[in-house]
Amino acid sequence: MLSRTTYSLPSFAVFPHRIKALCTLEKIPLFLLYIPPVTTATSVSECFLLGRLGRVESGDHIQCSKVNIHNSLILPLGHQYRMIFDQEAWNGLYKGVAFLPLNKEEGGGGFVVLVNYTNMLLELTSSVMKWRLCLQVSSNATCEDLVAFRGRFYATFHNGDVLVIDPYSLVKTPLTPSQPLISNKYLVRSGDDELFLVEIYNPHRVFDSNRFICRVSRLDEEAGRWVVVTELGDRVFFIGHFGNVCCSAKKLPYGCGVSGNSIVFTNGRRNVTYAYKYGVHTGREEDDLNCWRFSRENRVTIISTSPMVALRIERLSLSHKSNFGYLRHPLLKIRSLCI
Numbered sequence: 001m002l003s004r005t006t007y008s009l010p011s012f013a014v015f016p017h018r019i020k021a022l023c024t025l026e027k028i029p030l031f032l033l034y035i036p037p038v039t040t041a042t043s044v045s046e047c048f049l050l051g052r053l054g055r056v057e058s059g060d061h062i063q064c065s066k067v068n069i070h071n072s073l074i075l076p077l078g079h080q081y082r083m084i085f086d087q088e089a090w091n092g093l094y095k096g097v098a099f100l101p102l103n104k105e106e107g108g109g110g111f112v113v114l115v116n117y118t119n120m121l122l123e124l125t126s127s128v129m130k131w132r133l134c135l136q137v138s139s140n141a142t143c144e145d146l147v148a149f150r151g152r153f154y155a156t157f158h159n160g161d162v163l164v165i166d167p168y169s170l171v172k173t174p175l176t177p178s179q180p181l182i183s184n185k186y187l188v189r190s191g192d193d194e195l196f197l198v199e200i201y202n203p204h205r206v207f208d209s210n211r212f213i214c215r216v217s218r219l220d221e222e223a224g225r226w227v228v229v230t231e232l233g234d235r236v237f238f239i240g241h242f243g244n245v246c247c248s249a250k251k252l253p254y255g256c257g258v259s260g261n262s263i264v265f266t267n268g269r270r271n272v273t274y275a276y277k278y279g280v281h282t283g284r285e286e287d288d289l290n291c292w293r294f295s296r297e298n299r300v301t302i303i304s305t306s307p308m309v310a311l312r313i314e315r316l317s318l319s320h321k322s323n324f325g326y327l328r329h330p331l332l333k334i335r336s337l338c339i
Contacts, residue, residue, distance in 0.1 A: 009113070010129055011085075024084040025099065025113060028052040030077040032238075032247055034256060044315045046257050050238055050245070050266070051308025052080065073253070077245045078191065083115065093118040096243075098148040100167045102126070112167045114153055116143045121155070123170060134170055145244075147187045149195045150221070156185040162197065162226075177217060177226045188237050188244040195219040196246075197226055198239060198263065203288075214263060214276050214292035230278045230290075234260035240267030241309045257298045257313030264300060266309050271302045 007025040035047040081099045095116035102110035102125070110126045114134070119142045121134040141159035148154075153165035160180050164173040183201035190196065197217045204211055217226035234249045236258055249260035258264070263276040277295040287293075303310040 007111075007113075009124060010131060025097065026082055026084055027079050027099075028082060030080050030242065030245060032075045032077055032245075034073040034075070034252060036072070037256070044257075046313045047303075048258070048311040048313065049308050050077075050311065051242055052082075075247060075251050077247060078189075080243055095143065096146050098146045098153055100148045100151065100153065102167060114146060114155075114165070116146045116155075118142065121146075134165075144185055145187045147189060147195070147244075149187075149189055149219075150192060154187055154195065154219075156187060156197070160185075173224075175219075175224065175226070181215065183215070186239050186244050188239065188246055190235060190246045196229075196232075196237070198237065198244075200265075211287075212293075213288075216263075216292060232261045232263075236260060236275075237263040238309075239263065239265050241305045255315075257315050262295070263292060264311070266302060266305070266311065268302065273300045273302070274298070275300065 005027045009023045009025055011023055030050075030052060033049040035049070037044050037046045039045075081097050083094060083097050085094075095118070097116070098114045100112050102112055112126070113124045115122045115124075115131075121143055122131050123134045124131050141157040141161065143155050143157055145156045146153065151167065153167060154175070155163050155165060157163070160176060160182070162175045162177070162185065164175050165171070166173075177197070177199075181199050181201050183199035186198045186200075188196045188198055195218070197219070199215045199217075200212055201215070202212050216229050216232070218229050220227050236247045236249050238245050238247065249258060249262075252258055258275070261277060265273060265276075274294040274296050275298065276292040277297075278292050279289045280293045280295050281289065282293070297315075299314040301312040301314065303312055
């Protein structure tokens with residue numbers, strides 16, 4: 001049963017929005033496609049496509065010009081689960097799903113599914129095949145992110161709670177950072193080896209979207225705590241659409257505009273942003289260097305988010321950069337923080 005790519009599950013008939021047809025849980029490969037660069041007089045730009053490997057529906061378009069698929073590089077990023085159902089009936093209440101196999105060591109084919117459904121978590125086991133409200137993992141806030149990692153579920157909530165959920169008993173265990181922040185929290189898996197918590201927040205009393213910063217922590221399973229880190233090695237985090245994924249920059253061509261030890265948000269309110277890096281100098285004495293912030297090395301333009309995320313990375317030429325100081329760069333007026 002674990003080898004199947006789709007699972008037919010009962011509808012949500014007992015919950016507010018009735019769905020006549022069965023729901024389908026689908027396991028879909030994720031990929032990152034790198035497209036060779038296009039050079040202009042002032043910049044070199046590369047395109048990346050991030051999405052699910054599957055059938056593209058008629059009418060779906062990627063607005064990325066000069067694409068040569070034959071010379072492109074495809075990197076697998078693991079798998080992702082998604083629910084397929086009547087979109088109108090859900091009305092945006094569905095926020096994500098996580099899947100875990102049960103009794104895998106004993107050769108069993110059981111599984112448990114958690115669905116992030118507005119301010120509720122719903123669970124279904126293969127032995128019962130009926131959706132139930134997870135009273136054991138209720139929180140006083142909406143669930144923001146939900147992932148399965150090394151045999152357990154991890155969930156973050158809008159009020160700052162971070163919970164570990166046992167798939168057999170559904171008993172919750174608090175795993176909130178030792179220094180809580182008022183922040184948006186994202187869980188990022190690095191394969192089956194490590195789990196990271198990325199928090200983006202504004203340390204200033206006066207709202208300034210251009211001065212949001214990040215804190216990154218790694219899960220220490222043995223100690224049961226989050227450990228703040230300043231290095232991601234060769235990893236690049238893509239956070240936003242299609243979930244949060246991790247990619248090795250070593251597998252990308254050198255100088256492609258995406259380097260290791262960086263974070264790229266794809267769910268911003270605007271279509272222009274920059275990668276986050278640690279210890280970036282801003283030219284302002286009051287800014288703390290011990291954090292992750294905009295690097296402004298390369299401009300990231302989000303061309304499209306459907307049916308996959310299309311990113312254009314632009315590396316400005318040195319002559320073009322020299323005409324503008326750090327705080328006077330014209331692109332800063334339109335840059336975007338993705339929260």
